[in-house]
Amino acid sequence: MKKFNDLKDFADEEIHALLELANRLDVQPEAQVLRGKVLSLLFLSPSLRTLASFQAAMIRLGGGSFVISPDMSIHGLETRPGIVMDGAAAEHIREAVPVIASYGDAIGIRAFAERRNLEDDIADTEFSSLIELIDTPYINMESAMNHPCQNLADWKTLDDLGIPANGGKFVLSWAYHPKALPLAVPTSTLYTAARRGMDVTVLRPEGFELPEPLMQKARQAAEAAGGTVNETDDRVAAMQDAHVIYAKSWSSTRHYGDKLADQELRSNFVSWCVDEPWFDNARKDCRFMHCLPVRRGVVVSEPILDGPRSVVIHEARNRMLVQMAVLHQMLGSGS
Numbered sequence: 567m568k569k570f571n572d573l574k575d576f577a578d579e580e581i582h583a584l585l586e587l588a589n590r591l592d593v594q595p596e597a598q599v600l601r602g603k604v605l606s607l608l609f610l611s612p613s614l615r616t617l618a619s620f621q622a623a624m625i626r627l628g629g630g631s632f633v634i635s636p637d638m639s640i641h642g643l644e645t646r647p648g649i650v651m652d653g654a655a656a657e658h659i660r661e662a663v664p665v666i667a668s669y670g671d672a673i674g675i676r677a678f679a680e681r682r683n684l685e686d687d688i689a690d691t692e693f694s695s696l697i698e699l700i701d702t703p704y705i706n707m708e709s710a711m712n713h714p715c716q717n718l719a720d721w722k723t724l725d726d727l728g729i730p731a732n733g734g735k736f737v738l739s740w741a742y743h744p745k746a747l748p749l750a751v752p753t754s755t756l757y758t759a760a761r762r763g764m765d766v767t768v769l770r771p772e773g774f775e776l777p778e779p780l781m782q783k784a785r786q787a788a789e790a791a792g793g794t795v796n797e798t799d800d801r802v803a804a805m806q807d808a809h810v811i812y813a814k815s816w817s818s819t820r821h822y823g824d825k826l827a828d829q830e831l832r833s834n835f836v837s838w839c840v841d842e843p844w845f846d847n848a849r850k851d852c853r854f855m856h857c858l859p860v861r862r863g864v865v866v867s868e869p870i871l872d873g874p875r876s877v878v879i880h881e882a883r884n885r886m887l888v889q890m891a892v893l894h895q896m897l898g899s900g901s
């Protein structure tokens with residue numbers, strides 16, 4: 567495997583093989599398989615789970631990793647193309663990225679959306695420009711529109727819980743958050759649930775529709791896998807017989823890049839905090855999923871997050887296991 571960027575790059579059998587490998591490595595550790603291998607980790611955006619789980623994954627497989635982020639004692643990273651560097655930053659990403667990559671056998675890169683121009687972000691322009699600077703295998707640790715490690719972990723979580731692929735009802739719900747957040751998790755989660763063959767409903771207020779090209783990508787995946795994709799702002803209809811609700815806040819696509827207009831629109835939807843009444847007409851055992859970090863009492867009520875519906879810690883642990891599988895296939899002896 568030379569890149570892990572988007573689940574759409576993988577055949578069904580390849581996804582299932584990664585999930586099986588993740589399950590195997592959980593019970594049959596291979597503590598030497600990546601001995602001598604180094605993973606470079608570049609975080610241009612913040613993280614807790616991705617940062618910790620990649621380092622833990624490399625240690626568990628016998629390899630090592632190092633982390634670089636702009637918060638560290640480095641020379642100040644300039645990212646703008648064509649700039650005269652007479653300001654604070656003393657190093658450009660055009661040198662920094664290939665240098666970091668040259669120290670490892672593979673590189674993981676996180677660079678959130680710039681959220682200025684929706685078309686650029688849909689095209690994952692910034693991430694693509696970083697990838698052009700390297701020639702080592704790479705892992706997308708979250709870009710403007712992709713978060714494949716989270717997606718694979720969520721797929722594993724759905725399998726672990728026995729939630730059916732065909733016939734399973736998956737509600738991807740917008741939730742209130744005081745800030746405008748990226749679209750990577752909601753759009754790639756939508757694709758993942760559709761690709762798994764589930765009946766997916768996107769529940770969101772008007773103005774927070776997901777971009778049409780990504781809805782289309784999910785519809786095509788669902789059609790091929792025997793599932794469906796719908797969207798609505800009607801919570802009761804959306805939650806009818808749901809097996810799982812996956813909550814996430816995201817930016818208004820109507821006001822993309824316009825902070826003030828987004829703020830004004832989202833302030834009408836403070837009540838979109840997932841709570842027990844949301845589950846009134848769902849399946850009794852309907853689960854709550856979220857990629858984390860999550861704001862308690864804002865995105866989801868504390869009783870739901872701390873209660874039996876929540877599988878958020880299970881999801882987070884699965885991050886490490888599926889990344890071990892990806893690293894095993896990317897850097898192991900059979901790669």
Ligand code: CP
Pocket residue numbers: 612613614615616617708716857858859
């Ligand atoms: N879910 C996730 O990617 O978490 P972090 O942002 O903490 O890495």
